[in-house]
Amino acid sequence: MGEFDLIARYFARPARRSPLGTGDDCALLAPAPGMQLAVSTDMLVEGRHFLSTVDPARLGHKALAVNLSDLAACGAKPLAFTLALSLPAVDEGWLEGFSRGLFALAEAHDCELVGGDTTRGPLNICITVFGEVPAGAALLRSGARAGDDLWVSGTLGDARLALEVFRGTLGLPAELFDIARQRMETPTPRTALGQALQGIATAAVDVSDGLVGDLGHILRASGVGAQVDADAAVARMRLPAHPLAATAGLTPELLRLCALSGGDDYELLFTAPAERRDAVAAAAQRADTPVARIGRIKAERGLRIVDAGGAPVAQRFGAFDHFA
Amino acid sequence: MGEFDLIARYFARPARRSPLGTGDDCALLAPAPGMQLAVSTDMLVEGRHFLSTVDPARLGHKALAVNLSDLAACGAKPLAFTLALSLPAVDEGWLEGFSRGLFALAEAHDCELVGGDTTRGPLNICITVFGEVPAGAALLRSGARAGDDLWVSGTLGDARLALEVFRGTLGLPAELFDIARQRMETPTPRTALGQALQGIATAAVDVSDGLVGDLGHILRASGVGAQVDADAAVARMRLPAHPLAATAGLTPELLRLCALSGGDDYELLFTAPAERRDAVAAAAQRADTPVARIGRIKAERGLRIVDAGGAPVAQRFGAFDHFA
The missing domain is CATH 3.30.1330.10 (PurM-like, N-terminal domain)
Known part of the structure; x- marks a missing residue:
């Protein structure tokens, strides 16, 4: 041919x-x-x-x-x-x-x-x-302001669990692996949510290299910092909530790694003023896409990752880099 | 990095x-x-x-x-x-x-x-x-009409001579090889000519897979045929006219192959009504790009390749196909 x-x-x-x-x-x-x-x-x-x-x-x-x-x-x-x-x-x-x-x-x-x-x-x-x-309505990376909420759509981190299975560093029951693999191989682009957030979100990025790495793009472009709740991010993972998860050896360190720097999620990470929470919820409903708050934008530069109690998380997280 | x-x-x-x-x-x-x-x-x-x-x-x-x-x-x-x-x-x-x-x-x-x-x-x-x-002014492949002239910009075929040297099927004096190699490695996109031909050319294509193959796109899209003068195409080659060419073993068959199906020329092949010859010449002058007539569009389907005397050329020519 x-x-x-x-x-x-x-x-x-x-x-x-x-x-x-x-x-x-x-x-x-x-x-x-x-x-x-x-x-x-x-x-x-x-x-x-x-x-x-x-x-x-x-x-x-x-x-x-x-x-x-x-x-x-x-x-x-x-x-x-x-x-x-x-x-x-x-x-x-x-x-x-x-x-x-x-x-x-x-x-x-x-x-x-x-x-x-x-x-x-x-x-x-x-x-x-x-x-x-x-014209003028595109969501950019540069519009985040101190005090804005930090939101994420859908689920995080499960794709990375599938990658770790392929790499041989993790074993998962078949049913869990199928869920994770589907997230890795057939991600859902959030185009309806992106359009619904016009005029509401102050900044947005898609999570391809991991939440921490892609959030970094917003922070640099907007000249701000952020505090992220690692446990709220882990709560966005599907697998830990599954009945079979207890037997799968998913340590807290692994789950935080996957949720915060797993990559391949293709969810939207976006910021919006705290007084626009109802508008965000309505946009998410119109787009039929779940969203969750996982942190807040700060005036002080840098990224602070804390647990649900507000204590700093010691673990280090990076972004996926195709040349590293 | x-x-x-x-x-x-x-x-x-x-x-x-x-x-x-x-x-x-x-x-x-x-x-x-x-x-x-x-x-x-x-x-x-x-x-x-x-x-x-x-x-x-x-x-x-x-x-x-x-x-x-x-x-x-x-x-x-x-x-x-x-x-x-x-x-x-x-x-x-x-x-x-x-x-x-x-x-x-x-x-x-x-x-x-x-x-x-x-x-x-x-x-x-x-x-x-x-x-x-x-809007509406783009040059398409589908506008050629019986009676239109067939034109080509710049030079043809020399890039293919360089490829044949790299393939080891041909030897060229260094001075000739440099000219051919420059045509192969740094082609000149004819953007000024393309714009100047708006409203004048009836169809156009760029010659990337060779004149015969790319002309075929115009003929199919326009539902017409063409007659091409192989010697007029060879006359567009630079190397045969060079003082050193006589010693380079450039047979008539090789020259016709290069001019008609050499590929990598990145010249414009276009059609225009015969009564617009002055307009074509003026457009070429504005664009500072030489052009030459090498054939004519015919109502009868198919491509007929003839020599300067109008006799059919027996040699077969194809298009470069990346999967052939």
């Missing part, structure tokens, strides 16, 4: 929103009047962002999900994406699964494939995603 | 056109009123699109040039780009050279880096480029 046959068979779809989709030198996009285009790019490499054994449909889902998550963090509504794909060989079973998982998520978010590139080489998936946000 | 240090040192630039450049979850772009955004993505893989020994500054140039060439083929004015980079290791000499070559071309085309991604993995460069074109 040649390059153009491959595109026609697995990736061609009738153009919808784009005046010109796959098939010309460029795709053409026009945001509606008064809207800005939000753009983000993520590259996924085999062995680093996913295992070679991953189900291709889940990989197709995840490759787009991590990009949609960036749109969510800006409060942008998904519009379109481009896909560049380097493949070691034309494996039709793999392409069928990958494109199925990719388009299922794309259609769920009304996000259209408008262009791309395919080539032979080590497996590499690079997606650039486009969203629309009213 | 970590991921964020690497970005700060080699790829951070003050934001200009984008309201929000590198450093938040998304970049924000807003085309001017009445303008559409033209978007294109190209992925370059080591060993397939470039040799591991290539000078990193030339590679930085080429990675952006092949993307700008897609904007040129749509007649779009370059605005911005994102860069996703997978690197086997942090090699500061390589990064310095690559970013220098990349930004030199970006600045020459007033095209701003607005976001990206870096990770560790096999060397892979994925750029998505954004340009601006008045």
Whole structure:
């Protein structure tokens, strides 16, 4: 199968929103009047962002999900994406699964494939995603103010437990591993929540490298500090609350590590004034996405991690760094 | 050096056109009123699109040039780009050279880096480029009509001669090899010509996989055929006209292969009505880019390749296919 046959068979779809989709030198996009285009790019490499054994449909889902998550963090509504794909060989079973998982998520978010590139080489998936946000309404990292609440959506840390099982540092009962693996392999981009938080959240970021690392981006961009309740973060994990968890050897240190610097969560971490708690709750309800308060923004620089009683937690937490 | 240090040192630039450049979850772009955004993505893989020994500054140039060439083929004015980079290791000499070559071309085309991604993995460069074109004015592949002239910009085929030297199938005197290698490694995207051809060209494509293959895109999209003068195409090559060429063993068959299906030219191939020849010439002069007529669009489907006397050329020509 040649390059153009491959595109026609697995990736061609009738153009919808784009005046010109796959098939010309460029795709053409026009945001509606008064809207800005939000753009983000993520590259996924085999062995680093996913295992070679991953189900291709889940990989197709995840490759787009991590990009949609960036749109969510800006409060942008998904519009379109481009896909560049380097493949070691034309494996039709793999392409069928990958494109199925990719388009299922794309259609769920009304996000259209408008262009791309395919080539032979080590497996590499690079997606650039486009969203629309009213001019001036994008959620930035730089708007957090002292006194703001610190919120997180959904659940944290379970994806990291799956990674530790794959790495062989942890054993889990099959039922727990399945839950953790699903969080790792098919994250849920919080695009509805991001849009609902326009005008409410003062800053937002998506949690990809771990809560501590990604919170650091908000703190640096906003010139503030924060206090985070480690136990409130651990309480966002799904696995410790499971009836089978008691037998799984999940130490308090491991749980804090996973919740605070686990990575691969693709939840929204955001700040909002304390007097907007009702508005945050209403936005979360509209987006059908649970949210929880896990800390507070402080004027004093630096990050202070405390337990439920307010005492400092001694454990050290970092961010996931692809070059460390 | 970590991921964020690497970005700060080699790829951070003050934001200009984008309201929000590198450093938040998304970049924000807003085309001017009445303008559409033209978007294109190209992925370059080591060993397939470039040799591991290539000078990193030339590679930085080429990675952006092949993307700008897609904007040129749509007649779009370059605005911005994102860069996703997978690197086997942090090699500061390589990064310095690559970013220098990349930004030199970006600045020459007033095209701003607005976001990206870096990770560790096999060397892979994925750029998505954004340009601006008045709504409805983009040059498409679908507008060629029977009777239109077929034009090509600049020079053809010399890049392929360099590739054949690297492959060991051809020897060239050093002076000739340098010219061919420069065409292969630092192509010139024809963005000024593309914009100048708005309202004049009826269809356009950039020549990346070879003239015959890329012309095929226009013929299929427009539902027409064409006759191409192989000798007029060979006359666009630089090397055969060089005083040293006589000793270089450049057979007529090799020259036709290079001119018609060499690839890596990044010239514009376009069609225009015969009565607009003066307008094409004026556009080429405004863009300071030579153009030449090499054929004509026909109502009868299929591609007919003839010599200067109008006799069919028996040699077969294909397109470069990354999966063939």
